[in-house]
Amino acid sequence: MSTRRKVLLGGAGLLALGAAGLVGRREWLSREPDLLPPLDAAGRALWSNWAGTATAYPAVRAAPASEADLATLLPAAKAPIRPVGSGHSFTALVPTEGTLLSLDRLEGLVRHDAAAYTATIRAGTRLSALGPLLAGIGQEMPNLPDINKQTLAGGLATGTHGTGKGFMALHGEVTELRLVLPDGGIAQCSRNWRPELFHAARVGLGGFGVLSEVTLQNRPLSRVKKVVTLVDTEELLRKWPALAGQHRNAEFLVLPFTGKSALITHDVTTDPVRPRGPDQDADTLMDLKRLRDLFEFTPALRRRAAQAAMAEIPPEIAIDEGWKLLSNERPVRFKEMEYHLPIDQQVAALREVIARIERDAPGVFFPIEARIIAPDDAWLSPFYLRESGSIAVHAWYKEDHDWMFKLIEPVLREAGGRPHWGKLHSLGAADLKQLYPMFAEAQAVRRKVDSQDRMMNPFLTRIFG
Ligand SMILES: Cc1cc2nc3c(=O)[nH]c(=O)nc-3n(C[C@H](O)[C@H](O)[C@H](O)COP(=O)(O)OP(=O)(O)OC[C@H]3O[C@@H](n4cnc5c(N)ncnc54)[C@H](O)[C@@H]3O)c2cc1C
Numbered sequence: 001m002s003t004r005r006k007v008l009l010g011g012a013g014l015l016a017l018g019a020a021g022l023v024g025r026r027e028w029l030s031r032e033p034d035l036l037p038p039l040d041a042a043g044r045a046l047w048s049n050w051a052g053t054a055t056a057y058p059a060v061r062a063a064p065a066s067e068a069d070l071a072t073l074l075p076a077a078k079a080p081i082r083p084v085g086s087g088h089s090f091t092a093l094v095p096t097e098g099t100l101l102s103l104d105r106l107e108g109l110v111r112h113d114a115a116a117y118t119a120t121i122r123a124g125t126r127l128s129a130l131g132p133l134l135a136g137i138g139q140e141m142p143n144l145p146d147i148n149k150q151t152l153a154g155g156l157a158t159g160t161h162g163t164g165k166g167f168m169a170l171h172g173e174v175t176e177l178r179l180v181l182p183d184g185g186i187a188q189c190s191r192n193w194r195p196e197l198f199h200a201a202r203v204g205l206g207g208f209g210v211l212s213e214v215t216l217q218n219r220p221l222s223r224v225k226k227v228v229t230l231v232d233t234e235e236l237l238r239k240w241p242a243l244a245g246q247h248r249n250a251e252f253l254v255l256p257f258t259g260k261s262a263l264i265t266h267d268v269t270t271d272p273v274r275p276r277g278p279d280q281d282a283d284t285l286m287d288l289k290r291l292r293d294l295f296e297f298t299p300a301l302r303r304r305a306a307q308a309a310m311a312e313i314p315p316e317i318a319i320d321e322g323w324k325l326l327s328n329e330r331p332v333r334f335k336e337m338e339y340h341l342p343i344d345q346q347v348a349a350l351r352e353v354i355a356r357i358e359r360d361a362p363g364v365f366f367p368i369e370a371r372i373i374a375p376d377d378a379w380l381s382p383f384y385l386r387e388s389g390s391i392a393v394h395a396w397y398k399e400d401h402d403w404m405f406k407l408i409e410p411v412l413r414e415a416g417g418r419p420h421w422g423k424l425h426s427l428g429a430a431d432l433k434q435l436y437p438m439f440a441e442a443q444a445v446r447r448k449v450d451s452q453d454r455m456m457n458p459f460l461t462r463i464f465g
Pocket residue numbers: 050051082083084085086087088089090093094103123124144145146147149150151152153154155156157158159160161162205206207209210211212330420422423
């Protein structure tokens with residue numbers, strides 16, 4: 001099979017000669033970011049998130065082995081107390097000079113109901129472990145995000161989502177939460193029991209206490225067919241609203257400066273298993289980077305070379321259980337901004353985002369991602385009572401990302417977008433109040449469970465005011 005990699009390299013190679021100067025300039029601009037010392041002057045070890053956009057030197061690190069240990073630890077813990085999952089948020093939700101709290105030891109299945117397809121899970125369980133664990137009891141989460149490295153609690157705390165008409169974000173399927181509050185009290189909540197806490201803390205940014213257990217409404221394990229096809233961006237944008245409804249899960253990645261997009265769909269099937277092949281996305285990304293390095297200042301050539309390179313690429317197909325196909329490996333580190341727009345604003349805003357990048361940000365080579373998410377009723381959910389179309393832009397971790405704030409965020413805000421809590425954005429409490437009808441109610445619940453603001457770091461203070 002001719003891989004995307006080989007073909008892209010072939011296309012780029014046509015004009016590679018003589019371009020060494022441009023590549024050299026780019027290499028200099030893309031040098032490795034400066035690293036902070038592994039220990040600070042007081043001997044405290046560095047913590048960093050996956051992307052390198054948030055760092056801290058916590059005074060104390062704790063990893064309680066049980067909910068009881070967690071309840072003993074919290075009342076005396078040095079503030080700010082910040083729970084950490086797998087550190088995959090891009091925003092500074094986690095950094096603390098006080099107590100960094102890992103729930104890595106609180107993982108696994110507590111109990112399940114085979115008839116109702118529910119399962120109660122310890123909050124520190126990684127989604128990658130949850131897939132096989134649920135498959136073992138004949139269940140699956142209805143939908144999954146693009147990667148599965150997150151912990152369940154971390155994913156819920158930021159409104160982590162996948163894509164698909166009628167499919168809610170992960171927190172939409174939560175029926176019950178157990179939280180350890182900063183005073184060491186244990187709170188159980190659901191739609192019927194302490195509903196205010198349930199509605200506020202389901203997407204809680206780690207500001208309402210520490211989640212210890214989560215009950216999920218799952219569904220019977222199913223098999224899906226995944227298809228990745230390279231298509232014309234313009235044609236895709238015209239068809240998208242209809243197309244999104246024709247597949248169980250649909251999303252696309254616009255490859256800027258190429259006129260092409262990768263359409264990714266998943267549909268339930270009973271066809272025989274066809275395991276996914278080796279991951280090609282990382283190689284494709286680096287090839288897009290090479291095209292950028294060579295043709296950054298000649299967009300017409302960049303487009304022509306990319307189109308020639310992509311002309312013969314066949315669709316990628318895999319058939320397997322959903323938990324094996326919906327999420328991907330993302331070995332190439334990046335920084336990301338994502339906003340969730342009213343669904344009818346998505347295509348127009350996306351056109352403007354593409355136009356601005358192609359006009360004013362020739363250094364961008366990462367794809368622009370578009371997904372759809374069903375509404376839910378968690379007070380701090382970016383999908384609160386509205387079907388959403390998301391738009392996400394990315395930058396390689398070594399490269400500048402100011403353009404996201406200058407060029408892209410205004411478009412996404414203008415379209416009524418709400419930011420992903422875990423991804424880069426510039427909003428504070430005053431803006432968020434306008435976007436979240438129940439923001440004041442959520443703030444009031446937060447003040448009640450954390451009256452001394454022991455879970456607030458500077459970033460959360462900006463968010464909650
Ligand atoms: C490569 C990559 C791909 C991604 N893909 C997607 C995607 O497809 N869809 C999407 O929506 N997002 C995506 N994200 C964003 C990611 O899902 C979220 O940022 C998520 O919150 C990360 O989970 P985590 O376990 O790493 O949590 P962390 O980033 O460590 O923490 C996130 C928040 O959870 C809180 N928290 C952690 N544990 C607890 C607990 N026990 N109790 C209370 N609060 C807690 C933290 O305090 C913090 O506020 C992606 C991120 C990366 C880096």
